[in-house]
Amino acid sequence: MTCNLNRSEDQRQILDAAASMLDADFDVSRDLAADRDRMAKIAEFGAFSLALDEQSGGAGFTLVEEALLHVQFGRHIISTHSIAAPIAARLAAESELIDLVGDAVAGGVLCGGGGRLIDGANARFALVFAPDRLQLIDIAKTTVVANNPGFGHFVPITDVAFDEDAIVATSDSRHLLDIAALLVSAQLLGIAEATRDLAVSYAGVRRQFGKPIGAFQAIKHHCANMAIGAEMLSAQLDMAAIALRDGRDDATFQVAALRLLAPQVALENARLCIQIHGGMGFSAEADAHRFLKQAHVLRLIGDAAPILDLESPMAPYKPRLGG
């Protein structure tokens, strides 16, 4: 076989190991605010340096394994630190700020769109996402403009102002931007899968009118739609991750397609998951709403290139007969 999309034994092992770690310490019902102290657990696992080369302290895995790992982060609603850290590590390495690589890998980085810091408390650096540029800034050199508890008490937001001297490193590398888009999309896929699974299992146990609600077609069809969305996204994640890892010509196109679909599927699955849980779904005590909110956070970071600006690998050779 020259083409094979089955997970390899090595991949299964690393993913199983990650799953055990996450199941043990990052139950989706946990107190998310306490996570800031627990990011070290994920860093210790090597998650943020998985695909860095061994010289930069990495484990020598590839982007494909890294993307699959981030699907699991999505399933466990891990802070956006988990995206900022591996991107910042690459940015620091690219800028030859080797001593910073260590800090970045340790997870002391956060994401912000413009000057809006997400989950900023205790962090030293922030990664700033612009459509065609990434910047690493030193939070100590910013000034706080406003604090906000975050929508639905989900994640604290800090608006900051900063000027040139706060900027530690900048990159407009398309490859790095594509990696960020890939990892964000992978986490959104994790949300799409987790909400599908949560909804399906609830539909199997919750009984009304004398039967499981999953026996009703309206519920079945919601679940089927969630399965189709997740499958579509998952197939495209494989395609994009492999293209990016192998430096294929269509890599940026595949990532752009993935990144466009990912928030839509994640938000729709999260919506259906809430709906299928009824009143329970609307309550803050159930987990469904957390996935929805995390999808809203993720969709604001790690943009891909505009898809219509790119060339499709399926361009026809001549015009269609008869128009």
Add this chain to the structure above:
Amino acid sequence: MQLDFSPEDEEFRTAARTWLAGNVPQQTSPHEGQAARDYATDWLARCHRDGWAGIAWPADYGGRGLSPERLVIWYEEYVRARAPSVLDCTFVALNHAGPTLIACGTDEQKAFHLPRIVSGRSIWCQGFSEPNSGSDLASLSTSAVIDGDVLVVNGQKIWSSYADIADFQELLIRTDSTSKRHKGLSWVICDMKAPGITVRPIENMAGVCHFAEVFYDDVRIPLSNVVGDLNDGWRVAMTTLGFERKTAAMGLQLDLSVRIEDLIARADAAPGSATAERLGLLRAQAAALRAMTWRTLFREPATVFDGSLVRLRFAELAQHIHRLAMDILGPDALLMSQPTHDYLEAYSETIAGGTAEIQRNIIAERILGLPRE
């Protein structure tokens, strides 16, 4: 996980591309009747002459037995070169009847039919649906009694595509009058020229006659035309379920990636406009459908029902793409043309071969394990 094509595969791609560039017909296919049949059989005969027919069939039966890598290469080159739609009157024979005979037929059945199918010399239709048995296929009532070594068939089928121009029909009938539902059905080869058969073509909403009603009035079919065992027809009808992922349906799925490119070129939408947004989204969805298609070839499916996920995604995406095509056409959407024809035809995608609702039931019950109704 890898998606690498060997140098030999790349040579195959070049050979396919070159052959298609020199051989794809310059005219579109007529939509119906003998002219549609002639167009399709001429094309298949030409493919066969040069070794490009039956590409997924085993070599023993006149096919190419191509690897999954080469199947995907072939169909991608095929649609990019604008070769004729795979969903023509040869589709049932090449992708359903033929593979069923390969899996369940006798040596005589195979020796007679397979060479004719793969060279475009015989056209098949499918006679499963009945006026009162559509989604609930197992309730079908067209039946046969045994008279010596023949089956005598009476009843009616409907929606049988290309029945008016077909030579043979894969016919699913009740052969045990005491039986209920899936039990007691048989899968038989019906000669469409047999006395007692009446075919009435039905015009579809696109204004085309390619499906038909078929009436059976004491039609005599030799028992030797039963495929698999008598009264075991349901199992025979289901054997191709696993084969489906390697059929030309892949060509239809991949073709959506080309269709969206046509629309993008035709629309010339202003960046940021609502039309550009829709084009971008559909382009991404077509790319993802392509990824799903590759996955069906290169990854072990979790269940035999996984095909329903791709099939339904394809059907609905096709409808969305054609709908956008209508919007882009503006007032020209009212004219008879290839794009308006294609738009109207696309309404069948969520009905034919199992409706969208039935596919969703299958996904929910067979893949996700939700309780049966």
